[in-house]
Amino acid sequence: MYLSIDGWKSNFTFSACHMIPAHKKCGRLHGHTYALHARIYGKQDKTGMIVDFSVVKDAMRKIVDQLDHRVLLPKKRVESEKNEITIIEGGKRYVFPETDVALIDVPCLTAENLAKYALKKICREIKNENISEIEIGISEGWGQDAWVSRKL
Numbered sequence: 695m696y697l698s699i700d701g702w703k704s705n706f707t708f709s710a711c712h713m714i715p716a717h718k719k720c721g722r723l724h725g726h727t728y729a730l731h732a733r734i735y736g737k738q739d740k741t742g743m744i745v746d747f748s749v750v751k752d753a754m755r756k757i758v759d760q761l762d763h764r765v766l767l768p769k770k771r772v773e774s775e776k777n778e779i780t781i782i783e784g785g786k787r788y789v790f791p792e793t794d795v796a797l798i799d800v801p802c803l804t805a806e807n808l809a810k811y812a813l814k815k816i817c818r819e820i821k822n823e824n825i826s827e828i829e830i831g832i833s834e835g836w837g838q839d840a841w842v843s844r845k846l
C-alpha cells in the first residue's frame with residue numbers, strides 16, 4: 695500500500711532556473727516550472743494510517759520553499775564572496791546575489807539529481823516504523839519526470 699502526493703495537483707511546484715554544463719542547449723541559463731511528488735509505501739498502524747498526509751506535505755513544502763524563484767547551483771562548484779555567488783561553467787562566468795540562489799549538494803542540477811536531493815531530505819524528515827519505502831519524483835515541466843526511491 696502507498697500514499698501518493700501529486701505535486702501538480704497539490705501545489706508542490708516551484709519555478710527556478712539552472713544550466714547543465716557541457717550540454718549544447720541546456721548549457722545556457724534557462725528556467726522550468728518543476729513539481730515535487732512523493733509516494734510513501736508502508737503498512738497501516740492502529741489509526742489506519744501509514745503516515746499523516748500533513749507530515750509528508752510539511753516536509754515537501756520546506757523543499758519547495760527553498761527552491762522556488764531561485765537560481766539552482768551545485769554547492770561545490772561555486773565561490774561565495776560579499777553576498778555574491780560566482781560560478782564559472784563552460785567558459786562563462788555568472789555572478790548572482792546570494793539571496794537569489796539555492797545551493798544544492800549535487801554535482802549538477804538535472805531532474806535526476808534534484809530527485810535524489812529531495813529524497814534525502816524527505817527521508818530525514820518523515821521516518822516512522824510503518825514506512826518501508828519512499829519514492830520521490832521531480833517533474834521538469836509537464837510530462838517529464840525523474841523518480842528515485844529508497845527502502846527504509
Ligand SMILES: [Zn+2]
Nearest residue numbers: 712720724726
Ligand atoms: Zn533545464
